[in-house]
Amino acid sequence: MAEIRIENITKTFGETQVLNNISFQAPDGHFVSLLGPSGCGKTTLLRIIAGLEYADSGRVLVGGKDITAVPVEKRNIGVVFQNYALIPHMTVFHNIAYGLKLRKMDKNEITKRVREYIALVGLEGLEDRKVPQLSGGQQQRVALARALIIQPPILLLDEPLSALDRKIRGEMQYEIRRIQRQTGITTVFVTHDQEEAMTMSDEILLLHNGNVEQMDTPEKLYNNPSSLYASDFLGKANTLDAVLEGEKGAWRVTGNGWSFPVREKEGFAPGQKVCVAIRGEQITMHRKPGEDFFPAKVESVIFTGEVCRIQAGLGGDTLAIACINVDAEGLRPGDEIYLHIPKEKIHYFSR
Amino acid sequence: MGRNKPQGRGFRLAMKIWLGVTMFILFFPIAIIILMSFNTSRYGTFPFEFTLQWYEKLFSGSELIASTIFSFWFSLAVSTVSAILGITASLALRRLSQKWNKTFPTLMDVPVIVPWLVQGVSLLLLFNWLGLGRSIVSMFLGNLVAVMPHSFLLTYSRVMTMSPSPEEAGRTLGASGFRVFRDITFRMIFPAVLAGWLMSFVLCFNCFSLQYYLAPFGTYTLPMRIFTLIRSGCEPDINAVATIMCVVTFLAILLLNKIGFSADQLFGRGKKGS
Numbered sequence: 001m002a003e004i005r006i007e008n009i010t011k012t013f014g015e016t017q018v019l020n021n022i023s024f025q026a027p028d029g030h031f032v033s034l035l036g037p038s039g040c041g042k043t044t045l046l047r048i049i050a051g052l053e054y055a056d057s058g059r060v061l062v063g064g065k066d067i068t069a070v071p072v073e074k075r076n077i078g079v080v081f082q083n084y085a086l087i088p089h090m091t092v093f094h095n096i097a098y099g100l101k102l103r104k105m106d107k108n109e110i111t112k113r114v115r116e117y118i119a120l121v122g123l124e125g126l127e128d129r130k131v132p133q134l135s136g137g138q139q140q141r142v143a144l145a146r147a148l149i150i151q152p153p154i155l156l157l158d159e160p161l162s163a164l165d166r167k168i169r170g171e172m173q174y175e176i177r178r179i180q181r182q183t184g185i186t187t188v189f190v191t192h193d194q195e196e197a198m199t200m201s202d203e204i205l206l207l208h209n210g211n212v213e214q215m216d217t218p219e220k221l222y223n224n225p226s227s228l229y230a231s232d233f234l235g236k237a238n239t240l241d242a243v244l245e246g247e248k249g250a251w252r253v254t255g256n257g258w259s260f261p262v263r264e265k266e267g268f269a270p271g272q273k274v275c276v277a278i279r280g281e282q283i284t285m286h287r288k289p290g291e292d293f294f295p296a297k298v299e300s301v302i303f304t305g306e307v308c309r310i311q312a313g314l315g316g317d318t319l320a321i322a323c324i325n326v327d328a329e330g331l332r333p334g335d336e337i338y339l340h341i342p343k344e345k346i347h348y349f350s351r
Numbered sequence: 352m353g354r355n356k357p358q359g360r361g362f363r364l365a366m367k368i369w370l371g372v373t374m375f376i377l378f379f380p381i382a383i384i385i386l387m388s389f390n391t392s393r394y395g396t397f398p399f400e401f402t403l404q405w406y407e408k409l410f411s412g413s414e415l416i417a418s419t420i421f422s423f424w425f426s427l428a429v430s431t432v433s434a435i436l437g438i439t440a441s442l443a444l445r446r447l448s449q450k451w452n453k454t455f456p457t458l459m460d461v462p463v464i465v466p467w468l469v470q471g472v473s474l475l476l477l478f479n480w481l482g483l484g485r486s487i488v489s490m491f492l493g494n495l496v497a498v499m500p501h502s503f504l505l506t507y508s509r510v511m512t513m514s515p516s517p518e519e520a521g522r523t524l525g526a527s528g529f530r531v532f533r534d535i536t537f538r539m540i541f542p543a544v545l546a547g548w549l550m551s552f553v554l555c556f557n558c559f560s561l562q563y564y565l566a567p568f569g570t571y572t573l574p575m576r577i578f579t580l581i582r583s584g585c586e587p588d589i590n591a592v593a594t595i596m597c598v599v600t601f602l603a604i605l606l607l608n609k610i611g612f613s614a615d616q617l618f619g620r621g622k623k624g625s
Binding site for chain 1: 519
């Protein structure tokens with residue numbers, strides 16, 4: 001359908017800088033999530049793309065066309081809002097048909113098309129229901145059909161699932177992704193839920209205080225975070241203070257009573273103070289010592305079903321380790337274990 | 352006695368009697384007027400003999416009916432303009448800064464609080480100074496000032512508590528500003544607008560003091576006419592007019608109530624603004 005290009009978008013509300021020179025690109029047919037905590041500017045960015053808000057500077061391009069100065073009603077962009085934003089006095093049918101009616105389409109054609117989209121979102125038989133008679137999930141399906149029926153080149157979703165309960169949210173995540181694949185529409189999805197972003201997206205744009213922290217595929221963002229913030233926001237990582245040490249070719253990070261070999265990284269030099277991020281599930285745990293293993297003492301063991309969470313004292317610090325249930329069998333607080341972390345799994349950032 | 356235990360019998364009986372007395376004081380005079388409008392006696396004396404002669408007299412060219420019709424059209428015009436101003440002011444105010452959002456509604460409370468007698472004097476001074484004096488225009492503007500805050504405050508509170516996102520959704524679907532207002536905004540605020548409009552109508556219809564100050568010589572609204580008649584001795588056709596007014600007012604209140612219910616149904620089970 002169309003690619004989205006955002007170029008140097010800046011926005012301030014009064015004194016606060018909400019968006020600081022944001023640029024990114026969503027290729028045709030991709031599903032991109034804007035992820036970040038509340039107040040990071042993700043919704044504002046989405047509203048700027050939709051045309052509901054204007055940027056102080058920067059450009060928005062859809063399919064190569066600059067739409068920065070085009071008013072909302074002429075942009076032809078599908079938007080699904082957080083609180084569904086259905087028109088309360090219209091039925092399901094009329095809500096979905098509204099966009100086509102505004103385009104002065106023939107009545108029979110409208111009926112035909114609405115049927116088609118009602119089937120697409122799985123709402124057959126509810127055409128004549130009033131909005132208050134629908135459940136949250138149903139309302140969101142109506143909102144989705146209403147946004148898609150005008151056949152926009154891009155679809156924008158502003159935290160569409162946050163008001164739904166957990167089970168329906170999972171169902172709708174799947175539904176949205178299915179419909180997006182089926183229609184091939186380029187989609188920008190705003191969420192504060194990192195799990196949701198990882199499940200659904202082709203790419204994630206991580207926003208932090210109005211800046212782009214990192215944009216990557218979910219796997220890369222998770223495995224190769226480019227900043228401490230990214231490593232901590234996507235799946236909580238252990239963050240420890242340490243110092244870089246060692247000769248060329250044999251760097252180590254040494255902290256309060258522990259030391260692990262790490263990969264060399266440009267822009268860093270031995271002697272530098274760093275902050276280390278290690279994911280709990282990337283630590284392997286052994287009962288016997290070995291090369292580059294570091295001893296630790298089990299402090300607590302919590303079974304959560306398939307995963308077992310262990311707190312272990314490593315020198316003067318505490319590490320949270322996650323492993324599959326079987327590996328932790330028989331482990332008791334006070335036991336001695338030996339930890340191994342592959343070089344490439346230890347990320348460090350300047351502090 | 353525990354907090355959740357029902358009160359003693361004597362207490363409940365006393366309360367029921369108290370309620371009865373209150374209702375009696377509230378509604379007995381109205382009932383009497385309605386009854387007397389059907390009574391043959393000119394001086395409101397018993398025995399009661401049913402008649403429709405006062406209604407006949409009223410509708411066969413009494414001065415009262417002319418004033419009633421004038422008051423009706425006059426109030427209709429004032430309340431309609433008041434409703435329109437209420438809508439435009441509310442929608443404009445929504446776009447303004449927080450400061451005005453607070454200040455303006457407070458300013459609009461002033462005409463509600465200041466007694467109509469005082470307002471009447473000040474408006475008359477103003478209109479004299481402007482060279483309008485006592486005229487239909489002055490009376491129209493004066494009554495508008497008195498009732499506009501009511502339709503504004505009702506509409507404004509609805510506008511501020513409702514979510515703007517259905518309107519935004521309408522715009523993303525391609526609706527121009529006017530279409531959004533016609534198809535979405537107006538429909539969403541309609542119950543409040545109608546309530547404000549009815550409120551303005553009733554208040555304007557009853558606003559004797561302002562009308563007395565500002566009406567040009569020879570123009571009589573219904574309250575002014577009744578006032579004159581009562582001072583110069585009246586006939587029971589005044590009861591007939593009062594009865595008709597009561598019925599109309601009851602119908603208006605009934606309608607307001609009905610809107611209240613349908614507004615609940617329309618805007619989602621007591622959840623405001625979502």
